[in-house]
Amino acid sequence: xxxxxxMFVVVDPSDEKHVALERAIITAGLRSxxxxxxxxxxxxxxxxxMRATNxxxxxxxxxxxxxxxxxxxDAGLEVEIEISWSNEWRQAIIQSAKRFGADMILLPVHRxxxxxxxxxxxxxxDLLKNSACPVLLVRPGAxxxxxVVLAAVNFQATREAQKELNHKILEQGKTTADKYGAxxxxxxxxxxxxxxxxxxxxxxxxxxxxxxIHVKPGYTDEVVSAVADEIDADVVVMGTLGQTGKxxxxxxxxxxxxxxxxxxxxxxxx
Numbered sequence: 001x002x003x004x005x006x007m008f009v010v011v012d013p014s015d016e017k018h019v020a021l022e023r024a025i026i027t028a029g030l031r032s033x034x035x036x037x038x039x040x041x042x043x044x045x046x047x048x049x050m051r052a053t054n055x056x057x058x059x060x061x062x063x064x065x066x067x068x069x070x071x072x073x074d075a076g077l078e079v080e081i082e083i084s085w086s087n088e089w090r091q092a093i094i095q096s097a098k099r100f101g102a103d104m105i106l107l108p109v110h111r112x113x114x115x116x117x118x119x120x121x122x123x124x125x126d127l128l129k130n131s132a133c134p135v136l137l138v139r140p141g142a143x144x145x146x147x148v149v150l151a152a153v154n155f156q157a158t159r160e161a162q163k164e165l166n167h168k169i170l171e172q173g174k175t176t177a178d179k180y181g182a183x184x185x186x187x188x189x190x191x192x193x194x195x196x197x198x199x200x201x202x203x204x205x206x207x208x209x210x211x212x213i214h215v216k217p218g219y220t221d222e223v224v225s226a227v228a229d230e231i232d233a234d235v236v237v238m239g240t241l242g243q244t245g246k247x248x249x250x251x252x253x254x255x256x257x258x259x260x261x262x263x264x265x266x267x268x269x270x
Contacts, residue, residue, distance in 0.1 A: 005035040008102035008133075010093060011068060013041055014048050014056040018067065020106040020138040023265070025075045030179060037077055038100040039068055040093060042084040046123050090123040090130075098132055105135045125256065128268050129240055134172065136235075137259065137266045143234050146180035149173055150233040152187050152224045152258065155197040165239040168269045170206060173237040176267070185231055187214040189223035221257035228262060236262055239269040 009024045021039065028035035041064075043050070043057065050057070064081070072079040080100070086092040097105055107124065128135050151173030153166045170186070177184035186206050188197045197215050206213065214227045228236055240255035259266055 004033050005031055006101055006103050007035045007037050008093075008097045008100055008105045009037055009039045010105065010107045011039055011041045012043055012048065012108060013059045013063075014043055014054065015108065016056075017140065018108065019140050019142070020108040020136075021068065021071065023136070023138045023142065024106050025071060025077065026144055028077050029075060034077055037072055037079045038096075038102065039072070039079060039081045040084065040096050041068070041081065042086065042089055042092060044089045044123050045087055046089075090127045093127060094130060094132070102133050104133055105131055107135055107137055109137045109139055128255075129270055131270065135268045137268065139263065139265055142265050146176065146182045146234045148183045148185065148231050148233045149177040149180070150185045150187055150224075150228055150231065150236045152189075152220070152236060152238040153202075154220075155188050155202055156190055156195040161241055165241065165269060167205075169237050169239050172267065172269065174206075176235065176237065182234070183212070183231075184208065185212045185214065185227070185233070187216070187224055187227045189216060189218055189220040191217065191219070193217070219257075220254050221261040224258050225261035228264060233264055235265045235267060237267045237269075241270060 005028075007024050007028060009020050011018050011021055024035075024037055028037060048054070048057075068081060069079065082096055084092045084096070093105065105127075107127070151169050153169055154162055155166060157163060157166065173186070174184055176182070184206075186202060186208060188202065190197055199213060199215055202213050202215070203210070216223045216227070224236065224238070227233075236258075238255065238258055255268070259268075
């Protein structure tokens with residue numbers, strides 16, 4: 001059975017630095033067997049100036065060889081490259097990732113320019129909610145090594161979909177920590193003391209000591225951000241439910257606030 005991991009890396013040719021590709025090369029080098037990379041080159045027209053006066057929209061064959069193929073082949077990795085000019089950026093990524101059989105999508109996220117507002121296009125947010133595999137949001141300046149992994153869960157949830165999502169988050173958090181030899185922590189925020197999360201259940205399901213289980217009152221985004229800072233987390237694992245109606249709106253807003261509050265890489269499940 002072929003257990004080679006398949007990593008789908010999104011590269012925006014208008015960027016000067018390709019943080020998702022850099023992260024993929026580092027991560028793939030830790031895998032045994034080494035992961036296969038599929039590099040998708042396309043421009044999110046909601047986030048990039050698409051006018052012809054934007055010189056960063058023009059790339060020649062030497063740029064592709066130097067910026068994409070060479071770093072991957074120099075690392076001894078197998079790679080496929082696809083270039084898309086579809087203006088349906090999100091849908092093109094989803095379709096290509098399915099064809100490739102991706103285990104994970106790595107998506108670059110631009111640095112925040114305003115602490116009160118987070119620039120994240122609707123296409124990117126839609127991708128998080130509809131991807132068939134986890135999406136890793138890669139930040140500029142993220143650390144090369146993962147020393148601390150933090151999983152954000154909601155153990156006071158009563159809906160089966162959320163309980164299943166909690167299980168996925170914990171499973172992936174443990175797997176990520178194991179692969180990097182990192183410390184694993186879990187955080188659970190709550191607002192209503194009548195709905196206090198079950199710490200015993202958290203301890204049983206995670207196998208973690210009390211010092212690595214953080215159950216704190218407050219809004220989810222504020223609690224997760226504060227705990228991530230406190231333990232110096234390198235990556236946060238979290239989820240969002242890709243549903244319709246009031247649940248989609250409520251969960252989407254919560255997840256968006258959590259992502260906006262963090263300055264580290266975020267691995268998102270739906």
